[in-house]
Amino acid sequence: MNIYKPELVEIMDIIQETPDIKTFKLQFVSKKMREEFSFLAGQFAEYSVFGEGECTFCIASPPTRTEYLECSFKIAGKVTGALNKMNKGDIIGLRGPYGNHFPLEQMEGKNVVFIAGGIGLAPVRCIIWNVLDLRDKFKDVTIVYGARSVSDLVYKRELEEWKKMDGVKTVVTVDPGGETPDWTGEVGFVPSIVEKVAPASENSIAIICGPPIMIKYTFPVLEKLGFTEDNMITTLENRMKCGLGKCGRCNIGNVYVCKDGPVFSYKEMLELPQEY
Amino acid sequence: MKLMKIEKGNLSKLMEHLKKDNFRVIGVTPDGKRFSEKFDETLNFMQSDTPPTSISFKEHFFLKTEALFYYKNNNGAIDLKEPVIDERKTVVIGARPCDTASLPILSKVFNWDYADDFFNRRVENSIIIGMKCNYQDDYCFCNEVGLSQNSEKGSDIFLIPDGDAFIAKTITDKGNKFIEEFAIFFEEYTGNPPAENKNGHDEKKFDYESVKKWLDNNFEHKFWDEAGETCLSCGQCAFVCPTCHCFDIVDEQCGTCAGVRAKNWDACQFSLFTKHASGHNPRDSREKRYRQRISHKFKYYNDKFSEILCTGCGRCSRGCPVSTDILELLEEIDQIAHSTTN
Numbered sequence: 368m369n370i371y372k373p374e375l376v377e378i379m380d381i382i383q384e385t386p387d388i389k390t391f392k393l394q395f396v397s398k399k400m401r402e403e404f405s406f407l408a409g410q411f412a413e414y415s416v417f418g419e420g421e422c423t424f425c426i427a428s429p430p431t432r433t434e435y436l437e438c439s440f441k442i443a444g445k446v447t448g449a450l451n452k453m454n455k456g457d458i459i460g461l462r463g464p465y466g467n468h469f470p471l472e473q474m475e476g477k478n479v480v481f482i483a484g485g486i487g488l489a490p491v492r493c494i495i496w497n498v499l500d501l502r503d504k505f506k507d508v509t510i511v512y513g514a515r516s517v518s519d520l521v522y523k524r525e526l527e528e529w530k531k532m533d534g535v536k537t538v539v540t541v542d543p544g545g546e547t548p549d550w551t552g553e554v555g556f557v558p559s560i561v562e563k564v565a566p567a568s569e570n571s572i573a574i575i576c577g578p579p580i581m582i583k584y585t586f587p588v589l590e591k592l593g594f595t596e597d598n599m600i601t602t603l604e605n606r607m608k609c610g611l612g613k614c615g616r617c618n619i620g621n622v623y624v625c626k627d628g629p630v631f632s633y634k635e636m637l638e639l640p641q642e643y
Numbered sequence: 644m645k646l647m648k649i650e651k652g653n654l655s656k657l658m659e660h661l662k663k664d665n666f667r668v669i670g671v672t673p674d675g676k677r678f679s680e681k682f683d684e685t686l687n688f689m690q691s692d693t694p695p696t697s698i699s700f701k702e703h704f705f706l707k708t709e710a711l712f713y714y715k716n717n718n719g720a721i722d723l724k725e726p727v728i729d730e731r732k733t734v735v736i737g738a739r740p741c742d743t744a745s746l747p748i749l750s751k752v753f754n755w756d757y758a759d760d761f762f763n764r765r766v767e768n769s770i771i772i773g774m775k776c777n778y779q780d781d782y783c784f785c786n787e788v789g790l791s792q793n794s795e796k797g798s799d800i801f802l803i804p805d806g807d808a809f810i811a812k813t814i815t816d817k818g819n820k821f822i823e824e825f826a827i828f829f830e831e832y833t834g835n836p837p838a839e840n841k842n843g844h845d846e847k848k849f850d851y852e853s854v855k856k857w858l859d860n861n862f863e864h865k866f867w868d869e870a871g872e873t874c875l876s877c878g879q880c881a882f883v884c885p886t887c888h889c890f891d892i893v894d895e896q897c898g899t900c901a902g903v904r905a906k907n908w909d910a911c912q913f914s915l916f917t918k919h920a921s922g923h924n925p926r927d928s929r930e931k932r933y934r935q936r937i938s939h940k941f942k943y944y945n946d947k948f949s950e951i952l953c954t955g956c957g958r959c960s961r962g963c964p965v966s967t968d969i970l971e972l973l974e975e976i977d978q979i980a981h982s983t984t985n
Contacts, residue, residue, distance in 0.1 A: 370757045371711040371892065371906065375721055417714040417721055418902055420894045422920075443920035458721045579923070605925065606917050608892045611757040614909070615889035616917050618935075619925070620862070621943035626756065640862040643925050 370611060373415050373460030374400050379435060381455055384521040385514075387442045388486055389451060390427065392435040396458065405464075406430055408471060408494040409602060409630045412463030413610045414438060419449040423607045425629070426464060427489040429496035436461070439489040439521060465610040466629050469494045469574060469600060478507040480566040482585055484557050484577025485514050488521050490602050490629075491576050499532070509566045510537045513557040513581075516545030538564050558584040561592075568593030575601045579643075586633055596634035603629050603636075603643060619643045645813045647822055648832040649802075654809065655686050657828040658736060667733040669703055671696055678703060678735065678742075688737050691777040691804050695956055699885035700735060700742045704765045705749065709906045711761075711892070716900045726903075728761070733769040734821075741785050741956035743773040743797030745885035751948035752888060761906070770821050773798030774809075782957025784970050787847050790954055803837045810837050848970060849977035851941070851951065857980035858942040862934070866979060870972055871933030873965045878910030880936070880959035880969075886952045889916070911935050937972065 380392040395401045411425045422444070428437035442451045453459065471494070479498055483491040498505050510529055514520045520539065529537040540553035540560045553560050557577065566573070573594055575585055582601055589599055605617040605624040612626040620640040622628065631639075649657070661668050670682030675693065678700040682688070710726040746766055753759040776785075776792040785791060795801045799818030802809040810832055813819045822829055881887040891909040896902040909916060912932050918924040926932050944952035953969075960968040 368758070368760060369712065369725060370759060371904070372723060372725070375723070415904075417716060417904075418894050418896045420904075421892060447920065457719060460721075460723075604919070606919050608890070611759075612755055613752055613757070613759060613888070613890070614892070615911060615939070616909075618939070618943065620938075621946040642862075642931065 371462070371609070373413065373421075373462040375458050376436070376461045378453055378455055378457050378459065381453075384439060384523075385519050388439060388519075388521055390437055390439040390521075391450075391453075391459075392437055393459075393461065394435055395461075404436075407464070407468035408497040409468035409490060410464035410466050411490075411610070411625075411629060412438070412461050412465065413607075414440075414446075414450070415460030415462075416446055416449040416453070417460060420446050421460070421462075421608070422446040422450075423604075423610060425490035425493065425602070427493050429493050429500060431497055431500035439486060441486050462610065466625055467627065469497075469602075469630055470572075471497065474498070474572050475504045476570075477505065478509070478567060478569075478571040479505050480509045480511070480571055480573040482511045482557060482561055482573060482575045482577070484512070484581040485519065486521060487577035487581070488512055491574055492522055492525070494574055495529070499529075499535070502534075506570070508535045509564065510535065511540070511557060511561050511564055512538070513540040513542070513553075513555075513560060513577075514545070515542050517541055517547045517550055519545070536564070556584075557581050558588045561585055562588045565592060568595075568598075572598045572600065575599060596637065597632045599633035601631060601633065601636065603631060605643065645819060645822070646832040646836065647811045647813070647829040648805070648808050648834075649811050649829050650808045651686065651689065653828045654689065654736075655684065657825055658684070658686070658734075660825070660828070661734055665731060667729065667731045668736065669700070669733060670736045678738070682736075686737070689774065689802075689804075689809075691775050694778055694780065694961075695739050695741060695776075695958065697958065697962060698883050699745065699956065699958060700738055701745060701749075701885050701887075703733070703735065704746065704769075705753075705762055705888060705890075705908075706906075707908050709761055711904045711906055713903050714894075714901065728764060730764070730768065733765070734772065735769060736772045738771060738773050738798075739776045739778075739956075740773060740790055740792060740794035740796065740798075741776070741783075741954040742885050743771050744790050744794055744954045746771065746797040748886050748948075748950045748952065748954070749888055751950055752944075755948070770799045770817060771797060772800045772802060774802045775804065777804075780957070782960045782968065782970060783955060784848055784957065784973070785955035787849055787851055787973070788951045788953050788955040789851070805834070805837070810834075812837075849974045853980040854941055854973055854976045855945065857976050857983075858938055862938075864979075866976065867930050867934040870937070871928070871930035874912060874929045874933050874967060875965055876912045876914055876929055876932065877964060878912050879962050879964065880967075881910035881912065882908060883958040883962050885954050885956060885958075886940070911939065937969070937976075941973070 375396040376393040382390040413421045607617045608614040612623045617624040671688035673683040677698040713724040715722040753762040799815045801812045917926045940952040
């Protein structure tokens with residue numbers, strides 16, 4: 368078997384999330400793959416534009432919804448630039464799913480707090496929908512999401528949907544200066560909004576993803592609220608090529624982010640050397 | 644294990660015979676630099692007291708550039724085609740223990756969970772005829788990393804010079820079958836079993852266990868600032884190394900609508916190796932990259948796969964344009980480790 372050869376997927380729909388972020392709805396070309404492909408929330412894939420190369424992002428749709436696979440990407444380099452030029456009906460490649468996943472079983476019967484910044488909502492959105500699709504298994508859900516400005520918020524339609532749901536507290540914020548005159552949400556950085564929302568730590572677990580600086584300042588806030596090191600979960604990113612634990616670039620010490628991660632508890636992160 | 648004997652002249656004839664038999668035969672080039680199908684047919688390289696080749700034989704198993712698949716874009720319809728791999732049986736002759744050992748070491752990373760069949764098929768198709776080494780210079784340190792000049796690790800057949808002949812020791816079933824198939828070139832060995840030759844040196848240049856223990860606890864240490872200071876980030880060390888296996892995956896377009904996705908050698912010393920699209924780079928200095936090189940070889944790989952990612956061949960040091968000597972650095976770590984424990 369050729370572990371480096373991707374499967375073909377068709378772009379069924381494209382959603383322009385922000386000026387530089389798009390979501391693709393994807394479907395496998397092969398019927399067999401459509402039936403057999405399965406993954407867990409938090410896993411990632413390698414996406415190919417043939418002629419340009421591959422890049423790594425999480426699967427942004429939940430495993431509970433199988434009609435499409437979704438990914439969201441920000442235009443940053445060569446391959447995302449090429450993806451940005453693709454149209455509905457175009458074919459790209461997909462290898463995966465790779466890596467570990469969010470501890471869904473550990474989350475069952477607990478209050479769940481989701482904290483995300485910018486495009487960091489993509490992996491969190493996958494687990495949010497996974498939890499909401501299996502609503503009875505979890506207690507209260509709190510979502511705190513922030514972006515630089517109103518126009519940088521992703522999944523806007525879903526943020527509204529979450530706000531309306533019972534038993535789900537959704538707080539959306541933008542960085543100071545990023546608000547518009549008609550903005551009714553919060554203004555402030557994610558860590559301070561988390562402090563303000565103050566989700567209860569008892570029988571709770573927090574999932575955090577966003578820019579490194581946001582993650583760094585959110586952990587102490589949660590710790591102050593009483594969250595323990597193994598009840599704070601994040602997902603790391605590192606440059607990857609193979610996704611298979613071979614090409615040698617995503618390691619942090621003796622941990623390969625592509626195989627031992629990308630999901631780590633704060634406790635596990637504290638044991639890693641500071642090289643990420 | 645079986646012991647046979649083969650005259651040097653017969654070894655040449657065997658190689659000629661194999662070539663005619665459509666084997667891919669790989670030996671050392673006349674300039675002594677690398678392993679190649681265009682090897683020195685006089686088998687002059689079958690002397691155990693000459694330096695190892697400048698470049699390891701890794702390039703025949705883990706290719707410098709490997710086509711992973713070909714793609715074609717016909718007005719939006721994508722067609723992917725598997726590459727054709729040279730499936731000829733391969734015989735590698737005259738590899739030293741510091742080369743042969745690299746195959747079982749590399750096999751670990753190429754097979755955890757996901758099997759890299761590009762590497763595996765090449766190894767499966769090959770007979771590795773290793774040879775005892777009698778060479779020793781200031782860069783060698785195979786003993787320190789758990790090997791020796793007599794290590795049979797990775798060999799299917801191991802040759803020990805015996806006058807104008809070689810004692811051929813079969814190590815694997817594959818080696819056994821090979822000798823049976825080409826029995827006419829071999830004769831029974833009636834002498835005494837070859838003595839367990841003493842290693843090239845008795846005193847270890849450094850103690851691996853103390854180096855490992857030091858690496859376990861000293862991710863942050865001023866030693867790293869000095870170790871990486873003079874590095875040019877040229878990647879020479881990785882390219883001549885028998886165990887370095889980092890690679891890149893790139894698309895190489897041929898014309899407007901077709902091309903190949905290839906896996907190319909890469910090196911952790913390159914500044915772009917770990918750079919994110921956002922511009923963030925976890926290993927943004929030579930010091931951090933050099934720490935990665937040493938730690939990957941002598942700590943991380945061992946933690947993960949119970950193998951040291953180094954065979955002590957010394958090639959990286961012999962070829963380094965700024966004379967960075969990995970052995971000196973390991974000795975230094977050993978000294979620091981001892982001075983802090985005492």
